[in-house]
Amino acid sequence: MAPNTADTALWPAPHASGAVDATVHVPGSKSVTNRALVLASLASEPGWLRRPLRSRDTLLMAGALRAMGIEIEEGVGPDGTGEAWRVIPSDLRGPAAVDVGNAGTVMRFLPPVSALADGPVRFDGDPRSYERPLNGVIDALRQLGARIDDDGRGALPMTVHGNGALEGGTVAVDASSSSQFVSALLLSGPRFNQGVEVRHTGATLPSMPHIRMTVDMLRAVGAQVDTPESGGEPNVWRVSPGALLGRDLVVEPDLSNAQPFLAAALVTGGKVVVPDWPSRTTQPGDRLREIFTEMGGSCELTEYGLVFTGSGSIHGIDVDLGEVGELTPGIAAVAALADSPSTLRGVAHLRLHETDRLAALTKEINELGGDVTETADGLHIRPRRLHGGIFHTYDDHRMATAGAIIGLAVEGVQIENVATTAKTLPDFPDLWTGMLGA
Known part of the structure; x- marks a missing residue:
């Protein structure tokens, strides 16, 4: 183009x-907005997202979730003031096409979501997105039972063949190149049959505040999360299976x-x-x-x-x-x-x-x-x-x-x-x- x-x-x-x-x-915040969109889409009831960021990355996230069957209504908040998005969860479905642009949160957070969809979900994006590492999420999802076609690239473009559920369990991932690999698995973890236990195997882990943000936001919608900071093993995060609550969140x-x-x-x-x-x-x-x-x-x-x-x-x-x-x-x-x-x-x-x-x-x-x-x-x-x-x-x-x-x-x-x-x-x-x- x-x-x-x-x-x-x-x-x-x-x-x-x-x-x-x-x-x-x-x-x-883009980071808060896109995490909130994912969690609201996986919840068991509708929720509100107030003062969301409207930018290319967040509109790509919203568009991708809509393509998989989630209803996101744009308007004013429940009190009639300020911009807000109402997110109405639904059964995730394919076939769907997701444009990630060059958004790390979209290309990494949504493959685990799409593994829960009933049908194939195709991921594509800007030329630069093909060069950004995605192998951590792809390999982890395969360990957890997902079927993914990426022609062996460990990168975009790719197709996730969802069958409506994912068994989950323990998974090892090297998140040295991006903490988003850990956050991606944690965000969808409550919807996996066994939840998820993510074990980071790399020598370094950048951007720890973003993992803490993911954990805080999961707990705010009712998820049970065990972390290294809460007395767990170093470099291990566990999310128990369970329903997520719809919330009224101010970004x-x-x-x-x-x-x-x-x-x-x-x-x-x-x-x-x-x-x-x-x-x-x-x-x-x-x-x-x-x-x-x-x-x-x-x-x-x-x-x-x-x-x-x-x-x-x-x-x-x-x-x-x-x-x-x-x-x-x-x-x-x-x-x-x-x-x-x-x-x-x-x-x-x-x-x-x-x-x-x-x-x-x-x-x-x-x-x-x-x-x-x-x-x-x-x-x-x-x-x-x-x-x-x-x-x-x-x-x-x-x-x-x-x-x-x-x-x-x-x-x-x-x-x-x-x-x-x-x-x-x-x-x-x-x-x-x-x-x-x-």
Whole structure:
């Protein structure tokens, strides 16, 4: 398919003329929205999802579930206020066709769901989705009794031949390349005849907060989950079989998507308020409060939300981002503007994300005059005076927002395909220029 010329057009990243002072209402969490859609679809009764994120990834998830027979009504909440989705579960069915786009949550969370469908479910997606690892889910489902045709690729495209149920039981999976392999099996586990016991066999496990999010959300809809944190074996999670409850869930703001706006306060020495920042959350983006404070900012969590203030100085950082890898592009962008070097560690798995994020960040920052080198598991960034130029995104939403952060301090930065931000952050250009008062 030929690229849309509007998508590939260059977007002049706005240059900040002074300190920002803005309140930014960040849309809902993609990670919460897509997990909630899966759990509501597997429940024994209808449920509500309030303030859901409407983005490419979440609309792909909703579309895929609808294709398998789930009814998802879009409207206002049960109290008549605010956008909400009503999810009405039904028997899952095939034949169905699922377009995953390039959404990791869709391509990994839905094969276990489709194994419960009565009929075949075909999975396909963007060209990049063929390169992203899926073998952990495919191999695990085969161990649990599912029949999958993938021509031996361990990747898309593929067909899951559902027969209305899955026996479940104990399964070994190497989730070193993505914690989503574990979450995928846990989310559908309550509907397996024996539940599921997931044993992670790899040497490392990235993005643990996302597994904690999955566990918390399962427990909130009535599932019984045993975890390493609750006294279980290390690297073993158990979900008992049982019915899931329909809930009325309010989706938190996406804290990872708040990153560029907080970075703007840091880069310009200004202030940004993000309303409704939760006081307790499993979202990885909550680590930004700690990381960006260490890099020169200060924050206060109030009843209204998070108030983040930059000091006018940006300091380098040496940090392990293994649990919060998705924050790496934005942190790298800020680090390129700092007053001392930075080392970002623990993120070798980013080479398998929407693009090879380590290679992409290195290339794009260096082409603006930076000095970034890849390490075995991250990046080393030595700040230099940067200049304008084209910042390529590789169809990766977090590359686009990283380029926008640099553009605040560097005149003449042009973002190629800023429209890719619609994957998780619709209307990003308007939110960005609104923050700057344009």
